[in-house]
Amino acid sequence: MTDLRNSDGSAWHVLADVADRSQRYLDGIGERRVAPSREALAGLAAFDVPLQDRPMSAEQVVEELDRIGSPATMALAGPRFFGFVNSSALPAALAANWLSTAWEQHGGFFVSSPGSTTLEQIALRWTIELLGLPRASTGGFVTGTTVADMTCLAAARYSVLARVGWNADADGLFGAPPITVVVSAETHSTFFKALGFVGLGRNRVVKVPVDSQGRMRADALPAISGPTIVCLQAGNVNTGAFDPFTEVIQHVRASGAPAWVHVDGAFGLWARVAPARAHLTSGVELADSWATDAHKWLNTPYDCGMAIVRDGDALRRSMALNAEYIPSDRANHTDYTPEGSRRPRGVDAWAALRGLGRAGLADLVERTCRLANRFAEAFRAAGFPVLNDVVLNQVLVSFGDAERTRQVIAAIQEDGTCWCGMTVWQGTTAMRVSVISWATTEADVDRSIAAILRIARG
Numbered sequence: 001m002t003d004l005r006n007s008d009g010s011a012w013h014v015l016a017d018v019a020d021r022s023q024r025y026l027d028g029i030g031e032r033r034v035a036p037s038r039e040a041l042a043g044l045a046a047f048d049v050p051l052q053d054r055p056m057s058a059e060q061v062v063e064e065l066d067r068i069g070s071p072a073t074m075a076l077a078g079p080r081f082f083g084f085v086n087s088s089a090l091p092a093a094l095a096a097n098w099l100s101t102a103w104e105q106h107g108g109f110f111v112s113s114p115g116s117t118t119l120e121q122i123a124l125r126w127t128i129e130l131l132g133l134p135r136a137s138t139g140g141f142v143t144g145t146t147v148a149d150m151t152c153l154a155a156a157r158y159s160v161l162a163r164v165g166w167n168a169d170a171d172g173l174f175g176a177p178p179i180t181v182v183v184s185a186e187t188h189s190t191f192f193k194a195l196g197f198v199g200l201g202r203n204r205v206v207k208v209p210v211d212s213q214g215r216m217r218a219d220a221l222p223a224i225s226g227p228t229i230v231c232l233q234a235g236n237v238n239t240g241a242f243d244p245f246t247e248v249i250q251h252v253r254a255s256g257a258p259a260w261v262h263v264d265g266a267f268g269l270w271a272r273v274a275p276a277r278a279h280l281t282s283g284v285e286l287a288d289s290w291a292t293d294a295h296k297w298l299n300t301p302y303d304c305g306m307a308i309v310r311d312g313d314a315l316r317r318s319m320a321l322n323a324e325y326i327p328s329d330r331a332n333h334t335d336y337t338p339e340g341s342r343r344p345r346g347v348d349a350w351a352a353l354r355g356l357g358r359a360g361l362a363d364l365v366e367r368t369c370r371l372a373n374r375f376a377e378a379f380r381a382a383g384f385p386v387l388n389d390v391v392l393n394q395v396l397v398s399f400g401d402a403e404r405t406r407q408v409i410a411a412i413q414e415d416g417t418c419w420c421g422m423t424v425w426q427g428t429t430a431m432r433v434s435v436i437s438w439a440t441t442e443a444d445v446d447r448s449i450a451a452i453l454r455i456a457r458g
């Protein structure tokens, strides 16, 4: 076996090297093209070699990774990527991610990772408090909202069936009383994946129509009876709009049915921390479970999602692991999420929250919403219609017919000053601008607006 240590006995010199390279990458990211160049993408072919026989030093591995890989990245970590809803990691969160990776904690059990388990519990509690959710709620860190939705749906499935005398976790869904699943016509695509995964079916849903902003129409809700799961949304991925939580949840509770209300709040739930936006989410705290992403508005590195459940017992019953050799402990993360071994990603969330504080987080949310509005005002002033009410951080703009809008978006992506994606909103092809990175400044927005308008007018 080749010795992986250096001559002085340490194997870790490479960490200083990678810190330097990472810092150079991030320091330069505001001035490079947002999308990688064609040459950089073509350069990826250099990775495609047969695996060699002999070991290579860690320094050489990192040198190759940086030389070929870094130029071929999309500048998600920079200030002018406005595609999808992708934030960039805060310095404290990225640094904590590195340190906790060095700790190599298993993350699943308190007994083998006491420090990181404690930090995850604190980050979860702070988040529950910040988001104004019921204090007794529990939950866990998962990869993202897709898996957080799955986790909450598993608890919901257990709870609504337990209330009619069926143990879904012991006995499965075959032969169980049927569960009615209510979603909206604007439920996020990932949610259907989650429904399919937990056995509720992607298509076996009642879809409630929405209004012009994509909000569920409370007046169009079906009568609720029997075991029912109602799925709402905080932050429509196109418009940023919120479902009318209070009306829907009152309707559900008034039915007296064994029902559960779940909220997909991947990014929108964080509006609760900004005093001027919080009203958009009013009533969301009345739900039974919430899925959200720290890797969206909290600006942690990927991946970091959170599942939060009012009835911790229902969550535990659907997730708990029973093994003789693992000490049972209320703090075992593996009893609250689908995973066994996992990285303790909640440490990144802890660091982001610790670094920002309440005011810093409120400012991050409010500032990005204002910057979205700055985009919208510039588009309107230039005569390009904005298709949504810009209540949050999402802007939809059209540059003409579908063909013209697609051409303009492709040219913007090719130009490299910024990056925005395409969507179709209620039949109209649009460009979607999502402002969610801590690093974005007014100057970045103005520079992006100038590039977009130059292309759109050309």
Ligand SMILES: *Cc1c(COP(=O)(O)O)cnc(C)c1O
Pocket: 085, 143, 144, 145, 146, 147, 188, 190, 191, 235, 236, 237, 264, 265, 266, 267, 293, 305
């Ligand atoms: C991003 C997003 C998701 C999916 O989250 P992942 O972290 O990618 O799993 C679900 N719903 C909404 C509204 C989102 O914005």
